[in-house]
Amino acid sequence: xxxxxxxxxxxxxxxxxxxxxVIVGFSMAGKVRAQPQPVGANAVQRGVxxxxxxxxxxxxxxxxxxxxxxxxxxxxxxxxxxxPTALRQVAAEELDLDLExxxxxxxxxFVSTNGFTAAAxxxxxxxxxLRAAAAEARRVLLEAASMQLEAPVGNLTVAKGxxxxxxxxxxxxxxxxxxxxxxxxxxxxxxxxxxGIELPRRxxxxxxxxxxxxxxxxxxxxxxxxxxxxxxGTYQYVQHVRLPRMLHGRVxxxxxxxxxxxxxxxxxxxxxxxxxxIPDVQIVRRNNFVGVVAEREWDAVRAARQLEVxxxxxxxxxxxxxxxxxxxRSAEADDLTDTDDGDVEAALSRATHVVSSAYxxxxxxxxxxxxxxxxxxxxxxxxxxxxxxxxxxxxxDGIARLLGLPVExxxxxxxxxxxxxxxxxxxxxxxxxxxxxxxxGRPVRLQLSREDEFGWDNYGPAxxxxxxxxxxxxxxxVALDYQAWVGAAGGLTTTSQLALGAAPATDAIYxxxxxxxxxGGAGLFSVHPTHIHMYDVSNRRIVNHRVVGTGxxxxxxxxxxxxxxxxxxxxxxxxxLAYAARLDPYEFRKRNISHERWLGVLEAAxxxxxxxxxxxxxxxxxxxxxxxxxxxxxxxxMTQNQGDRITFAAAVxxxxxxxxTGTVVAKHVYGAMDCGLAINPGIVESQMVGMAVHGAxxxxxxxxxxxxxxxxxxxWGSYRTQRFADHPAVTMIVVQxxxxxxxxxxxxxxxxxxxAIGNAFFDATGVRLRQYPLTPQRVLxxxxxxxxxxxx
Amino acid sequence: xxxxxxxxxxxxxxxxTASPETPLLYVLTGxxxxxxxxxxxxxxxxxxxxVLVDGVEIRSCITPTAAVVGKSVTTLEGLxxxxxxxxxxxxxxxxxxxxxxxxxxxxxxxxYCYNGQIIKGAELLFQTPQPTEAEIRSAMNGHICRCGTYxxxxxxxxxxxxxxxxxxxxxxxxxxxxANV
Numbered sequence: 001x002x003x004x005x006x007x008x009x010x011x012x013x014x015x016x017x018x019x020x021x022v023i024v025g026f027s028m029a030g031k032v033r034a035q036p037q038p039v040g041a042n043a044v045q046r047g048v049x050x051x052x053x054x055x056x057x058x059x060x061x062x063x064x065x066x067x068x069x070x071x072x073x074x075x076x077x078x079x080x081x082x083x084p085t086a087l088r089q090v091a092a093e094e095l096d097l098d099l100e101x102x103x104x105x106x107x108x109x110f111v112s113t114n115g116f117t118a119a120a121x122x123x124x125x126x127x128x129x130l131r132a133a134a135a136e137a138r139r140v141l142l143e144a145a146s147m148q149l150e151a152p153v154g155n156l157t158v159a160k161g162x163x164x165x166x167x168x169x170x171x172x173x174x175x176x177x178x179x180x181x182x183x184x185x186x187x188x189x190x191x192x193x194x195x196g197i198e199l200p201r202r203x204x205x206x207x208x209x210x211x212x213x214x215x216x217x218x219x220x221x222x223x224x225x226x227x228x229x230x231x232x233g234t235y236q237y238v239q240h241v242r243l244p245r246m247l248h249g250r251v252x253x254x255x256x257x258x259x260x261x262x263x264x265x266x267x268x269x270x271x272x273x274x275x276x277x278i279p280d281v282q283i284v285r286r287n288n289f290v291g292v293v294a295e296r297e298w299d300a301v302r303a304a305r306q307l308e309v310x311x312x313x314x315x316x317x318x319x320x321x322x323x324x325x326x327x328x329r330s331a332e333a334d335d336l337t338d339t340d341d342g343d344v345e346a347a348l349s350r351a352t353h354v355v356s357s358a359y360x361x362x363x364x365x366x367x368x369x370x371x372x373x374x375x376x377x378x379x380x381x382x383x384x385x386x387x388x389x390x391x392x393x394x395x396x397d398g399i400a401r402l403l404g405l406p407v408e409x410x411x412x413x414x415x416x417x418x419x420x421x422x423x424x425x426x427x428x429x430x431x432x433x434x435x436x437x438x439x440x441g442r443p444v445r446l447q448l449s450r451e452d453e454f455g456w457d458n459y460g461p462a463x464x465x466x467x468x469x470x471x472x473x474x475x476x477x478v479a480l481d482y483q484a485w486v487g488a489a490g491g492l493t494t495t496s497q498l499a500l501g502a503a504p505a506t507d508a509i510y511x512x513x514x515x516x517x518x519x520g521g522a523g524l525f526s527v528h529p530t531h532i533h534m535y536d537v538s539n540r541r542i543v544n545h546r547v548v549g550t551g552x553x554x555x556x557x558x559x560x561x562x563x564x565x566x567x568x569x570x571x572x573x574x575x576x577l578a579y580a581a582r583l584d585p586y587e588f589r590k591r592n593i594s595h596e597r598w599l600g601v602l603e604a605a606x607x608x609x610x611x612x613x614x615x616x617x618x619x620x621x622x623x624x625x626x627x628x629x630x631x632x633x634x635x636x637x638m639t640q641n642q643g644d645r646i647t648f649a650a651a652v653x654x655x656x657x658x659x660x661t662g663t664v665v666a667k668h669v670y671g672a673m674d675c676g677l678a679i680n681p682g683i684v685e686s687q688m689v690g691m692a693v694h695g696a697x698x699x700x701x702x703x704x705x706x707x708x709x710x711x712x713x714x715x716w717g718s719y720r721t722q723r724f725a726d727h728p729a730v731t732m733i734v735v736q737x738x739x740x741x742x743x744x745x746x747x748x749x750x751x752x753x754x755x756a757i758g759n760a761f762f763d764a765t766g767v768r769l770r771q772y773p774l775t776p777q778r779v780l781x782x783x784x785x786x787x788x789x790x791x792x
Numbered sequence: 793x794x795x796x797x798x799x800x801x802x803x804x805x806x807x808x809t810a811s812p813e814t815p816l817l818y819v820l821t822g823x824x825x826x827x828x829x830x831x832x833x834x835x836x837x838x839x840x841x842x843v844l845v846d847g848v849e850i851r852s853c854i855t856p857t858a859a860v861v862g863k864s865v866t867t868l869e870g871l872x873x874x875x876x877x878x879x880x881x882x883x884x885x886x887x888x889x890x891x892x893x894x895x896x897x898x899x900x901x902x903x904y905c906y907n908g909q910i911i912k913g914a915e916l917l918f919q920t921p922q923p924t925e926a927e928i929r930s931a932m933n934g935h936i937c938r939c940g941t942y943x944x945x946x947x948x949x950x951x952x953x954x955x956x957x958x959x960x961x962x963x964x965x966x967x968x969x970x971a972n973v
Contacts, residue, residue, distance in 0.1 A: 079902070369902065686898060
């Protein structure tokens with residue numbers, strides 16, 4: 001449902017509404033203003049001038065065409081999670097168009113608004129902005145129709161983009177007749193945010209959005225149009241993009257990254273003769289960036305594998321994945337107290353039940369189905385880059401720096417790649433394609449290899465959680481102390497680091513936002529009050545220990561960043577407390593949660609699972625294969641993105657443990673999620689299905705492996721993932737909240753699923769495994785150690 | 793060194809110039825412009841590149857082009873016609889029943905692995921038109937989906953199997969008709 005920018009022009013028509021004296025103007029599209037703004041296009045400049053366009057102009061979001069259809073230009077991309085379908089539903093609903101009358105334009109820095117497709121922003125921000133723009137557009141159109149039909153706006157009704165007079169349907173005019181092919185040329189007050197909190201709008205004149213009780217499209221399960229194309233095989237992925245005279249490129253990187261900021265890849269020498277037998281291959285080098293290009297893709301693949309590059313050996317600066325958490329605890333760290341309410345120590349000292357446990361969550365990979373790919377065409381004074389970035393304007397800025405071109409000369413267009421769920425190496429691919437094209441003077445399609453992608457990913461960070469929690473004799477929480485050690489480093493993309501020859505600052509990840517070269521964002525990798533939001537506890541403390549004194553891997557946001565580990569820990573401790581009080585884990589949570597929406601998802605998930613109250617591990621069996629079930633709550637929330645809009649998620653998972661092999665299988669995942677207004681509950685449910693399986697994969701299989709010098713899990717054999725044969729059955733409940741703000745549903749069920757699997761393992765075996773993934777080796781070791789069922 | 797190689801793909805003959813050890817994937821995508829088979833790992837581990845060769849699913853990223861000379865290659869693009877010919881369904885449907893089922897189930901998310909999921913699922917349904925859940929789990933295990941859509945692929949294969957059962961009855965009835973005319 002994408003289109004190119006085909007703006008047709010119609011004659012200018014002005015409408016003067018006498019009552020209220022409001023000038024409603026549609027200006028001729030294609031008429032170039034005297035001095036185009038260098039940055040900031042409106043409809044007149046769309047596709048001609050670099051954006052982003054003015055966020056306070058209707059034209060930046062919506063165009064009405066002569067065939068009575070509309071295009072929306074929101075800069076939120078299809079990550080495979082259905083966001084653009086939700087945008088279409090919002091626009092169609094607000095404008096009273098049929099869904100088929102609304103399409104989305106390809107996201108493009110010469111076309112689209114400045115959106116960053118991450119952290120629930122499509123639903124929470126993109127749809128909110130579009131709703132405001134569409135409401136304003138509808139008002140403008142109705143004012144124009146009122147003039148034309150000589151009827152008050154209040155007497156007008158709209159269906160399929162045709163405005164008619166109520167009780168006199170022959171008096172009608174279409175949006176196309178009113179505004180087709182013309183620009184609105186109308187400013188309005190867009191929704192704005194401060195620290196993620198939506199601010200009250202200042203102008204009393206803003207158009208009122210449709211009453212949600214009158215919704216007919218939003219809140220319904222319309223199918224995603226991209227799905228049919230994907231199944232047919234006609235969908236255009238970035239991997240399919242071809243340009244005339246295009247060459248195929250590959251990068252040549254060391255096998256597996258080393259300690260970020262310590263082991264900086266440095267070329268000692270390149271033996272060009274090592275690829276003498278491959279015809280027509282060109283070697284490209286810029287500082288430590290090495291790549292090859294060839295007419296035929298297979299020649300580029302072979303040359304990249306065969307080219308002998310000698311790198312300076314990496315320092316033995318990593319702890320290795322087995323010793324990782326011990327190194328965190330002994331390393332230097334920056335400590336930051338986030339929350340310190342009441343008197344935690346006093347409450348701990350007088351409590352009846354006290355649990356003190358350490359939980360460990362590994363570095364994990366995005367493991368994109370396809371390694372990233374990008375196509376670039378760089379000429380002396382301009383560049384076109386087609387890639388799969390979550391933020392095209394951020395890509396543009398990074399490429400401008402690398403090429404030494406002004407940002408407005410860089411045009412970035414989004415094409416979907418395979419699943420990302422965060423900052424996989426898409427920006428590396430875009431930058432590498434641009435450098436190669438710049439060097440060889442022809443368009444280049446750059447495809448990373450499986451090994452590049454696994455070895456140089458911006459991994460989800462490792463987390464060590466030491467939690468002390470306490471309950472009184474009635475099993476009510478009285479204290480919670482969450483101490484988090486986070487292993488995260490990053491800041492520059494691999495491509496930038498190599499091409500600039502720069503040794504990056506090792507703690508840049510903590511100070512940059514998503515707008516800077518690398519992935520990340522301030523506060524992204526820390527535990528904060530939303531992590532303990534569900535529980536009523538007045539004595540509480542959160543301290544983040546940001547590990548700096550040891551080698552760490554390059555990290556970035558990975559679906560619900562860090563939170564599968566954070567909730568694995570928190571919910572594990574809650575289960576331990578419930579067990580200490582010999583209480584059913586569901587009953588324990590009900591006793592300690594008063595927030596209605598947390599209780600709502602907890603009840604929905606347990607109802608779906610037909611939860612039978614009992615103390616965990618109260619049905620231990622001597623059989624070889626034993627079953628267990630666990631509960632987990634959780635979410636992902638970043639105040640800077642979502643403000644006070646929180647998604648609530650709960651899971652119950654049934655597992656089986658084979659005590660002879662150590663194999664754990666997730667048999668059934670029951671999930672419930674309340675993400676406020678679910679614009680398309682079908683898409684939310686689809687995401688939940690995916691998170692059930694992804695969660696099982698994280699909990700049972702996924703762990704980045706590395707030795708003291710570099711990452712060693714470079715393929716699907718060494719980086720394990722959930723497979724088809726033993727995937728769980730799923731039962732998913734979407735809790736619809738028509739009158740709440742949308743808070744996003746693409747990642748928030750993931751943490752509860754991981755947490756519930758950890759708790760189910762204890763229920764099945766009576767042994768608490770506080771480190772995931774629950775691999776056979778780890779399970780056998782834990783069972784052999786014969787950990788007692790009683791944590792006290 | 794590059795040779796002239798003739799390949800049968802989707803019932804058409806194609807002549808290309810490539811070194812015979814070039815993996816079939818790069819010939820299909822680079823020389824012949826197919827969008828179905830696609831690069832996922834280059835190691836034969838994930839299944840994104842799958843095609844049928846004489847009806848058997850193979851990984852085109854690790855199969856030398858020379859190995860399929862004289863055989864019949866079917867890509868996702870040619871699957872509906874191949875299904876129609878093999879099942880004796882006329883007229884040929886626009887999509888294989890598994891593709892139809894995946895749209896009904898809204899199965900894919902990013903959809904990148906679906907080339908392989910469809911090719912492998914179709915192979916299974918040719919061999920075992922009414923597979924059990926266990927047979928589906930076993931047959932599909934070599935195809936990774938990182939969006940975690942396995943439950944919906946399962947539902948889609950089961951739905952397609954029901955469609956195929958109906959079509960087989962219809963085909964059987966059609967073939968009996970001439971005797972009655």
